[in-house]
Amino acid sequence: MNKIKILNKLEIKNILNMNMALNAVESAYSQKNSLKGNVWPLVFYEYEHNVFDLDIRLGNLEDQKAYGLKLISYNENNVGKGLDKVNATSLIFDSNTGQPLALLNSSPITLYRTGAAAGIGAKYLARQDSKNLLVVGCGNIAVYSVVAILLTMPKIENIFISNPKDYESLTRRIDSIKQKINELLEECNVTLKANIECVNNLEKYTKVSDIIVTATPSEEAMIKFNWVKEGTHFSCMGACMEGKQEIDENIFSKAIVFADDEIQCLKQGETQTAYKKHIILKLNGEIGKIILNKKQGRESAQDITIFDSTGLFIQDLATSIEVLNHSNNVGKEVEL
Amino acid sequence: MNKIKILNKLEIKNILNMNMALNAVESAYSQKNSLKGNVWPLVFYEYEHNVFDLDIRLGNLEDQKAYGLKLISYNENNVGKGLDKVNATSLIFDSNTGQPLALLNSSPITLYRTGAAAGIGAKYLARQDSKNLLVVGCGNIAVYSVVAILLTMPKIENIFISNPKDYESLTRRIDSIKQKINELLEECNVTLKANIECVNNLEKYTKVSDIIVTATPSEEAMIKFNWVKEGTHFSCMGACMEGKQEIDENIFSKAIVFADDEIQCLKQGETQTAYKKHIILKLNGEIGKIILNKKQGRESAQDITIFDSTGLFIQDLATSIEVLNHSNNVGKEVEL
Numbered sequence: 001m002n003k004i005k006i007l008n009k010l011e012i013k014n015i016l017n018m019n020m021a022l023n024a025v026e027s028a029y030s031q032k033n034s035l036k037g038n039v040w041p042l043v044f045y046e047y048e049h050n051v052f053d054l055d056i057r058l059g060n061l062e063d064q065k066a067y068g069l070k071l072i073s074y075n076e077n078n079v080g081k082g083l084d085k086v087n088a089t090s091l092i093f094d095s096n097t098g099q100p101l102a103l104l105n106s107s108p109i110t111l112y113r114t115g116a117a118a119g120i121g122a123k124y125l126a127r128q129d130s131k132n133l134l135v136v137g138c139g140n141i142a143v144y145s146v147v148a149i150l151l152t153m154p155k156i157e158n159i160f161i162s163n164p165k166d167y168e169s170l171t172r173r174i175d176s177i178k179q180k181i182n183e184l185l186e187e188c189n190v191t192l193k194a195n196i197e198c199v200n201n202l203e204k205y206t207k208v209s210d211i212i213v214t215a216t217p218s219e220e221a222m223i224k225f226n227w228v229k230e231g232t233h234f235s236c237m238g239a240c241m242e243g244k245q246e247i248d249e250n251i252f253s254k255a256i257v258f259a260d261d262e263i264q265c266l267k268q269g270e271t272q273t274a275y276k277k278h279i280i281l282k283l284n285g286e287i288g289k290i291i292l293n294k295k296q297g298r299e300s301a302q303d304i305t306i307f308d309s310t311g312l313f314i315q316d317l318a319t320s321i322e323v324l325n326h327s328n329n330v331g332k333e334v335e336l
Numbered sequence: 337m338n339k340i341k342i343l344n345k346l347e348i349k350n351i352l353n354m355n356m357a358l359n360a361v362e363s364a365y366s367q368k369n370s371l372k373g374n375v376w377p378l379v380f381y382e383y384e385h386n387v388f389d390l391d392i393r394l395g396n397l398e399d400q401k402a403y404g405l406k407l408i409s410y411n412e413n414n415v416g417k418g419l420d421k422v423n424a425t426s427l428i429f430d431s432n433t434g435q436p437l438a439l440l441n442s443s444p445i446t447l448y449r450t451g452a453a454a455g456i457g458a459k460y461l462a463r464q465d466s467k468n469l470l471v472v473g474c475g476n477i478a479v480y481s482v483v484a485i486l487l488t489m490p491k492i493e494n495i496f497i498s499n500p501k502d503y504e505s506l507t508r509r510i511d512s513i514k515q516k517i518n519e520l521l522e523e524c525n526v527t528l529k530a531n532i533e534c535v536n537n538l539e540k541y542t543k544v545s546d547i548i549v550t551a552t553p554s555e556e557a558m559i560k561f562n563w564v565k566e567g568t569h570f571s572c573m574g575a576c577m578e579g580k581q582e583i584d585e586n587i588f589s590k591a592i593v594f595a596d597d598e599i600q601c602l603k604q605g606e607t608q609t610a611y612k613k614h615i616i617l618k619l620n621g622e623i624g625k626i627i628l629n630k631k632q633g634r635e636s637a638q639d640i641t642i643f644d645s646t647g648l649f650i651q652d653l654a655t656s657i658e659v660l661n662h663s664n665n666v667g668k669e670v671e672l
Binding site for chain 2: 002004006008009038040041043045047052054056058060067069071073074075077078081083084087089091093095096097098099100103105332334335336
């Protein structure tokens with residue numbers, strides 16, 4: 001019989017750090033653009049609209065010698081019952097043999113790999129001298145994105161955190177947000193040096209920011225076209241389903257736009273509105289092409305650049321293998 | 337944290353019997369036709385043509401309050417390395433909460449649920465007074481199908497087992513085949529009474545058989561049109577991919593044909609050749625409709641009937657839940 005490794009949420013949290021996720025996500029993106037990584041068609045099923053749904057994402061990576069899937073469910077009905085609202089589970093297989101390798105609680109992996117995407121977007125598309133980072137949204141994805149960008153863009157001096165729909169809740173939570181950012185950086189032996197502040201005037205801070213991360217569930221543009229200065233980079237993390245939007249679609253008319261996956265971004269990413277309105281007819285390409293030096297990203301310090309991240313299972317897969325490779329003596333091995 | 341149950345191959349073999357699988361598969365078929373069971377789009381990926389491939393099948397069942405998936409890989413390269421050629425793994429979720437319920441080695445479940453399909457096909461489409469059963473093929477699916485049909489068609493007196501491509505290997509294996517049939521019946525507290533014999537003249541035994549099961553990997557028809565007597569029922573188990581065929585496509589011109597899944601059978605089931613050649617333009621329906629009394633199957637003792645089984649994940653899902661419901665104190669519970 002074959003043995004399978006099981007890693008739970010706590011074990012994965014203890015192993016994983018953002019530098020591991022950054023390496024993994026960069027590897028996944030580049031393999032996608034060198035025919036070594038495949039994203040297979042996803043399944044989405046809705047039990048109750050906006051209350052209980054699930055999606056299953058699948059794919060493989062040649063360098064990691066693995067394939068697998070992640071199933072995420074989102075169930076509002078779990079609230080108040082002592083159950084997680086979001087459940088993420090990954091099953092990973094050895095692509096040499098076809099045997100199951102590991103079952104993982106994928107909730108922490110999802111946070112790290114999503115934050116890492118924002119960091120990789122900035123690394124390849126922002127100006128190297130970027131100093132000011134504006135984050136729209138103050139949930140987990142915002143926090144993990146800040147950490148990833150601090151690691152890939154070490155010249156960041158100021159972090160402006162905003163929460164357009166509810167500034168008050170941001171001010172109540174800012175201390176725990178700072179603490180979480182500190183903790184995540186410490187996992188990588190990095191000390192937070194940048195200044196962090198809550199801001200409530202999006203126009204003012206858009207105008208002075210070099211990098212803007214959007215990480216909200218918004219369905220309408222929060223960042224206006226005429227606020228955006230030359231040279232700005234956007235890592236758009238929030239829009240991953242049809243109907244979502246965070247930045248003015250007209251920004252795309254002046255921007256260099258790269259995707260994690262072109263088809264997915266045109267359909268359900270931040271790009272969807274600009275594409276539907278024919279403001280842009282196509283993307284500049286996928287970020288993996290820049291990593292592989294097959295395409296140039298930013299061409300000048302004046303360019304506005306956008307990285308549209310919708311999320312790919314191969315990010316989870318590469319991160320999962322990174323976790324497994326550091327899991328000696330951790331987790332349970334069970335005969336299957 | 338949530339606990340997930342892990343059941344390995346041996347534990348599942350010890351729990352499962354064919355009567356449980358028959359109940360489960362009948363439940364799955366009927367739910368598919370009462371909007372309580374869904375089959376989601378499958379993923380098929382080939383690492384090396386005819387050497388290493390995998391498919392992932394998914395779906396949900398309302399009565400079992402569950403959804404999930406099964407991943408099967410087939411890898412010829414594993415032969416001689418002490419590894420299973422086929423690996424089947426299922427991950428099952430609670431459709432009330434979205435939480436993972438169980439991880440199962442799905443190899444035994446696949447055998448039982450596939451055999452059970454042949455039994456359900458005979459139960460709803462063969463003549464109740466059927467006495468002679470011809471089985472084409474002598475692998476696991478043939479054996480499990482015989483057992484299921486003996487349980488659903490208790491008047492069977494003679495079982496003719498054939499293996500057109502290699503009669504000699506059948507004669508060498510017949511004792512172990514009989515023993516396996518006996519063991520599987522004993523799990524249901526049933527004693528084998530029917531006579532079992534190896535046969536090598538397909539024409540002769542087709543002409544005297546009431547029920548014919550095909551369970552080979554054949555890509556050409558083995559049963560000729562003019563051999564088939566009135567009243568015969570076929571449970572076609574082998575054809576589940578494009579290019580496969582076991583019985584003469586002209587038999588379909590005179591037959592009442594039911595499917596496990598209409599679209600899948602027209603595309604990749606035994607029906608595919610008759611459909612491509614316009615011998616039939618559509619099926620009579622899905623077997624779930626007969627179970628639910630929404631359609632009549634056989635109309636007279638003279639009808640030739642065909643059940644085309646391509647295999648659905650909801651058969652595995654229902655059988656998995658049946659296994660889980662009988663797994664008190666068996667298996668491992670692991671925190672996820």
